[in-house]
Amino acid sequence: MITEKINTVIGHVKSINGSRISVKLSDDFKSSMPIIDGVVYRMGQIGSFVRLPLGYVHLYGIITQAGAEANPDQPNESMESNFSTSRWISVVLIGERIRDKFERGVIQFPAPDDEVHLVTIEDLKIIYSEINRESSVAIGHISTSESLPAYIDLDKLIARHSAIVGSTGSGKSNTVSIILEAISSNANFKSSRILLVDPHGEYNETLKKYSKVFKVNADIIKHENELNIPYWALPFDELLAVFPGILKEDVLEHIRLEIQNRKIMASKYLEKIPDELSVTTDSPIPFSIKKLWYELDDFEKQVFNKIEIQKGEWEFQMVDRIQTGDAEKLISSQHHPAAPGGGNPNLNKHALGILSFLNGIKNRLIDERYKFLFSPGDYSPDLDGKLNSDLNKLLIEWLNHDKPITILDLSGIPPEIMVSISGTLIKIIYDALFWGQNLDVGGRRQPLLIALEEAHTYLRAGEDSVASRTVQAIAKEGRKYGVGLLLISQRPTELDETVLSQIGTIFALRMTNSKDKGHISSAIQDDLSDLVSLLPSLRTGEGLVLGEAVKIPSRIKFDKIAFAPKSSDPLVSERWVLEKPNSNLYDELLLRWRNRRFH
Ligand SMILES: Nc1ncnc2c1ncn2[C@@H]1O[C@H](COP(=O)(O)OP(=O)(O)OP(=O)(O)O)[C@@H](O)[C@H]1O
Ligand SMILES: [Mg+2]
Numbered sequence: 001m002i003t004e005k006i007n008t009v010i011g012h013v014k015s016i017n018g019s020r021i022s023v024k025l026s027d028d029f030k031s032s033m034p035i036i037d038g039v040v041y042r043m044g045q046i047g048s049f050v051r052l053p054l055g056y057v058h059l060y061g062i063i064t065q066a067g068a069e070a071n072p073d074q075p076n077e078s079m080e081s082n083f084s085t086s087r088w089i090s091v092v093l094i095g096e097r098i099r100d101k102f103e104r105g106v107i108q109f110p111a112p113d114d115e116v117h118l119v120t121i122e123d124l125k126i127i128y129s130e131i132n133r134e135s136s137v138a139i140g141h142i143s144t145s146e147s148l149p150a151y152i153d154l155d156k157l158i159a160r161h162s163a164i165v166g167s168t169g170s171g172k173s174n175t176v177s178i179i180l181e182a183i184s185s186n187a188n189f190k191s192s193r194i195l196l197v198d199p200h201g202e203y204n205e206t207l208k209k210y211s212k213v214f215k216v217n218a219d220i221i222k223h224e225n226e227l228n229i230p231y232w233a234l235p236f237d238e239l240l241a242v243f244p245g246i247l248k249e250d251v252l253e254h255i256r257l258e259i260q261n262r263k264i265m266a267s268k269y270l271e272k273i274p275d276e277l278s279v280t281t282d283s284p285i286p287f288s289i290k291k292l293w294y295e296l297d298d299f300e301k302q303v304f305n306k307i308e309i310q311k312g313e314w315e316f317q318m319v320d321r322i323q324t325g326d327a328e329k330l331i332s333s334q335h336h337p338a339a340p341g342g343g344n345p346n347l348n349k350h351a352l353g354i355l356s357f358l359n360g361i362k363n364r365l366i367d368e369r370y371k372f373l374f375s376p377g378d379y380s381p382d383l384d385g386k387l388n389s390d391l392n393k394l395l396i397e398w399l400n401h402d403k404p405i406t407i408l409d410l411s412g413i414p415p416e417i418m419v420s421i422s423g424t425l426i427k428i429i430y431d432a433l434f435w436g437q438n439l440d441v442g443g444r445r446q447p448l449l450i451a452l453e454e455a456h457t458y459l460r461a462g463e464d465s466v467a468s469r470t471v472q473a474i475a476k477e478g479r480k481y482g483v484g485l486l487l488i489s490q491r492p493t494e495l496d497e498t499v500l501s502q503i504g505t506i507f508a509l510r511m512t513n514s515k516d517k518g519h520i521s522s523a524i525q526d527d528l529s530d531l532v533s534l535l536p537s538l539r540t541g542e543g544l545v546l547g548e549a550v551k552i553p554s555r556i557k558f559d560k561i562a563f564a565p566k567s568s569d570p571l572v573s574e575r576w577v578l579e580k581p582n583s584n585l586y587d588e589l590l591l592r593w594r595n596r597r598f599h
Contacts, residue, residue, distance in 0.1 A: 008036065008117040010050070011044055011089070019094075020527050021061065022071070023050070024085040044089050047544065047555045048144060049119040052110050059106055060098040060119070060127065062553055064530035065090035091116070092527045094552050095127070102127045104552065120211035121145055121364045127422040130551060131312040139175075140558035143542055150545075151545045152505070154183065158449050158484030158503025158551035161475055164543075165492045165520060170509035171541035172488050176451060177206045179486075183449075184210035184404040192404040195429060196451045196576075197422055203412035203453075206563045211405035214398065216372045216412030225397070225547045227408060227480035228376035231289055232263075233391060234424050236281040238466050240418050242373065244360045254407050258296070262287035266385025284391055284428070286381035289374065290365065294327035297358045301335040319345045327383055330362055368597045369414045373421070375538055395432055399448070400441070416446045422458045423467025426450060430470055434481055443482025450474065451486040459487070468496055472557040505547035510538040528553060545577035 008104050024089050025044060035041070044066045052059040071088040095104040118130040128148055136151040157179075163217075164172045176196075183192055184207070196203060196211070204213045204222065207460040218224035231239055236256055240247070247255070248402070270285070279285060323331035330518060338347040378389035398406050413421050436442035450460070458467040474483050475498065487503070489495055493515050500523045511517055511532075520524035524546055529554065536568035541560060546553045 008051075008120065009115050010118050010281045011116045012212060012336065013052070013112055013114045013116060014088075015112065016109060018527070019092055019106060019109075020064075021091050021093065021110060023091055025089065027087070028483075036118070036120060036307075039121055040448045041120070043065045044087075047125070047531060047553075050089075050091055050112055051117040051119050051123055051551075052093075053117065054108055054110060054114065057099060057108055058096065058123075059093055059108065059110060059122075060095050060102070060552070061091035061093045062528070063089050064092050064528060065533075075202075090530065097126060100126055100549070102130045105262075113461050121147070124148055125171070127552060134188075136347075137186060137340055139178050139182055140541075140556050143555040143557045150550075150554060150558075151178070152545070152549040155550075156547075157486075157505055158447060159479050160548045161478070161485040161487075161502055162505040162507065162547070162549065163455075163487040163489070163492075163495075163500070163503045163523075164507040164509065165489055165511065165516070166509025166543065167505075167511050167513065167516075168490050169540065170511065170538070171543070171558065172490065172509060173202055173542065174541055174564065175509065175558045176453065176486070176488055177203065178558050180207060180405055180451070180468075181210065181561060189404070191446050192449075193399060193446055194405045194449045194451060195398070196405060196407045197410065197425065197453060199410045199422070199454045199457060200419065201409040203407050204409060206561055207405055207407065208563070210403055211407045212401050212403045213409055214408045215409035224409070226373055226377060227410075227412075228379050228394065229373055229421060229425060229428075230286070230376040230379040230391070230394070231373045232286045232381065233284040233428055235427070238420050238424050242370070242392070242417055243357065243364055247354065247355045247357060247546050251354055254352060255292075255296075256281045258292060259287060262292065262385060266381065269384070269386045270390065284431075286385045286387050288381050288383045288385055289361075291327045291332060291383045292332065293358060293361050293365065294325060294332070296354065297350075297362075298325070298333045298335075299348065300353075300355050300358065302348045302351075303335065303336050303338050304345040304348060306346060316346070316349075320485065323526070330365055366596055368411075368595075372413070373385070391428075391432075395429075398429070419458045419465055419467060422452075423465050423470060426452075427466055427470045430474055430478075430483060433483055437481050443478075444480075445482070447482035449484045449486060451488065455487040456489045456491040459489075459495045459496055459499065460494055468499075472496065472498050475499045495519075496541065497522075503547070505545065505549040507534055507543045507545050508532070509543040510540065511535040 009026065011023045012363050013021050014024045015022045044063060046066055048063055050061050050063060052061065065433060066089045079307050092139060093106045095102055096106050096108065103232040116370060124142065124145060125148065128142065131151045132153060135155045136153050138149045138151050140150045142150050143150040164175050166172050180194055180196065183189060183194065201215065204224065212226045214227035215248045216227050218226045236259065260279065260281045264276055264279050264282055266287050267279055267285050274285070303319045305319055306314055307317050309315050319336050322334040322336060325331040332503045338345055369391050379387065379394060381387050408420055408425060433448060437444055459471055471485065474485055487495065503523055506520065506523060508520055511520070517535055521532045531544060538544070542555065544553065544556045545556050
């Protein structure tokens, strides 16, 4: 219990406006750093707490403003000395304690001239001891007190989504690692499922013990697994976005139908055959893109002789190919050239005029950088669309292994398709869990946390991409299907507002850019938005945590992860001290460039 013997009064309530109160600090409380029970307290700090005893109840509030701005009657007081005007604080009431039980929210309100007390370590212990141990994990300690561990509630964190924001170097990646490690190392969470989309491959080492890493050009020695994303699982628009060039609507429609028909045909070979009427171009059903390319290419190049079959009756007959190509090897068929200026042989008058687009497709199909997409190992269909391994196996690989975390390391993916691929990945996984919602492997039975590092790179505000659409859908309704989001970004202004407004818990680390701060304040509960003024002064690895996963808005110093996440970019100073390499290697370089291969 709190003893009232020690004088902890720091001031008195002067005005009340809902849960926001203005407090004038007592003049007789001379020191701004009182010492109570041997502990030094800093008085009137933004982000720290105060206590207001009201009979049996103690109200708790957080200081959101301090100094002259917190004075409700600034003009009248302006004649007083600076010292006097600065001794005001604004407080937002956040919870109340009856005996030793702390609850969020207040039912009673103070009256003018009520006492306002400093919050001691003993008070804090009571507030923070009210946690549900089963659903909470420790991620650091309360900034003002090394001895108080800081817990977050996983049920709230995951079901209501969360975001970690802060300037570069403020400690976001470390915070992610600490949270994920805290979950993964908890033996009770046997079937925890976390998917971390990692554009820079920072986490492979950091979370090694708890994760299975999928990466393009995986390093087997480092126990990485090859990341395959079968092109046929992409929705039509996303698949087309991989190829350069823009097509006219009628051509698009033609290709759409071609793919749909091929998917219908190939669906007959699947182990469980889907209903034909539900198959669309967007269905995750295989088809051979090589064969599609080959046949479209052949069609464009066909030539026809106009022949009189009966008197006055003419017909176009296809001229035999000079040489038949090979779809598997991406070799075009050879056709006779059309006669210049009309006459036999004639060009195919039904041709779509898409030879340069088809050339673009071929370039992608042979490009080693796109191998993860167009030659996805066992998930590559043959020319008839028959598969060795279907998507269920891929989903098992990704979502049902012996480690709690799956890292999808996208560092090997060409930047021009990063946005589309990362979006598609999230979509494949969300769609799978959405349609599996009534099964034990769905998200309701086994929830999934999707953590998106550098979320601003693929979730640009206002952009109509598959990533934004899917993340918006998860933000709005993921809770119903057991899918939670953890967004990490250094540029919160670029994050979509609809998504940000659905975030239940925000970890705001050091942030200096005023635009970003403004954006964040809009995602924070209104009366606490003044707290953003605290953000520029936070230390590295320290954050203001607001929202549902914490008992009260808390300033937390996160623990430091043992193996710090590091970017895989080479260090210039380490490289430039080495001997120069042999210039013969440029021969090999040129060959690889021409072959579009890395090996
Ligand atoms: N809680 C902490 N305690 C001590 N040091 C920390 C803590 N958190 C982060 N650091 C250190 O600060 C540096 C930056 O951390 P981190 O890489 O997590 O920042 P970031 O916000 O993810 O940066 P970026 O925007 O560049 O990705 C690292 O060297 C890290 O070791
Ligand atoms: Mg980082």
